[in-house]
Structure formats: C-alpha cells, structure tokens
Amino acid sequence: MNGPTEMPIATNGDVVLVRQKVRGLAAEIGLSLVDQTKIVTAASELARNALVHAGGGRVHIEVLHGARRPGLRLVFSDEGPGIPDLEQALTEGWSTGGGLGLGLSGSRRLVDEFDLVSAPGEGTRVTVTKWAR
C-alpha cells in the first residue's frame, strides 16, 4: 500500500501536490501535528529549490519501517547546475536568487536526518528523514 512513490517537480502546481502527498503520509505513519508541519514545510522548501534553482526535478518518497518506529524519507533530486560550495549554501541567509536563503538551512533544522550531495554540473540531491516519536 505504502510503497515508494516518485513525483515530478516541474511546475508550481507540482510543489503543491508534493506538499499534500507528504502531509498525507506523515499523518498516516503517526507523526505528531508539529512534526507533520515540519516535514511538509521542509518538503515545500526543497521542492521549490529544485524548481527554481534547477529548472525542475523529482522527489522519491518512502515510508521507512524502523525497528521501533516508522519514518518518512524524501529524496529530492535534479540535474540542474549543482551547488559549488555546500557550506555556503547551507548558511542561513545565503542566496543566489534574491531569496531569504532559509530553504536549505531551515529544512536541515526541521528534520531528523539531512544529507546534501551536489557538485557543479552534477545536479543536486537532498535526502531528509523524519521519524515518528
């Protein structure tokens, strides 16, 4: 029933659909209301980043069955320009697009596990995980 899903991120409407899908699964696996809100907010930021900074991408969504508790893992990937300096990109307030520069740094704080893989010309992959408590 809850097998892995893949969703495209090609339009503003897709970002909305990703938020709704993540919200549904987060509720289903029993995340608290605050944790649901956190993971949906992180998903919204990362989906928008793929759209705005890379011209689009996709998200792979997976429910994890941990030994003691379930979790939700989201893998956002794109074939955009990539990020030259990861540390800089993760600095609060740093943006190349006139944004607030909160998306990456903020998302990292909102989830339990955060992994960013990116290099110039090789696209970007951001993996986030939130565990039920």
Place this chain on the structure above:
Amino acid sequence: MERVPILKLGDILIVSIQIDLDDQSVLALQEDLADRVVSSGARGVIIDITAVEIVDSFIGRMLSTIAAMTRMLDAETVVVGMRPAVAITLVELGLSLGGVRTALNLEKGVAALEHVRGTAG
C-alpha cells in the same frame, strides 16, 4: 491559478486563505491586495491563516511584503489565526516575521484595527 477573494468590511479588507496556494497564486494575491487597498482607501487589512497548514519561506515572505506594502499605502495589516504548529515550525525555519503584526483570531484582529476604523476620509 487560484484567486483568493478579498472582502471589505467598512475600512478593513479581509482575506481568508482557505486553500493550499501555489507560488503564482501567492504573488497574485499580493498584487490584488495592493490594488484593493488603493482603490478602496482601506486603512486596515486582515489576513486570516486559520486554515493554512504550513507557512514556508515563500508564504512568510508574502506576509512580510504585504505588511510593508500596506504600511506604505497608509494601511495596517494584521495576520490572524496562526496555528501553534505553524508558529513552532516558522521559528525553527528561521523566519521571525519581524514587522508583521499578529492576533490570535479574527475577532482580536478586528479589535487591533479599531483605531483605524472609521477614520478614512
């Protein structure tokens, strides 16, 4: 694209966001609201986010922009109905919404704008 209705109650404009807005619709709302403030001469704006499940950096920026923009147009904005989970998430995300006036609910929002009501010339 979705168009959010803007209601007028005396000198106050009321916007109640009831659906999950995509970014284009968020920008459209910002522009519609600026136009309406000017055309109606409203002195106050209430943005009701009771039904809004998440506020990310984009919506957060919209709220700050509307607050700043209406101030320049001689009106005051109050954001009402923020859910506790949204407030917690916003702070962790790093958005403080500085400069955005808030009230717990619509009633308190209207009360907060009492001083501007009925003063429009």
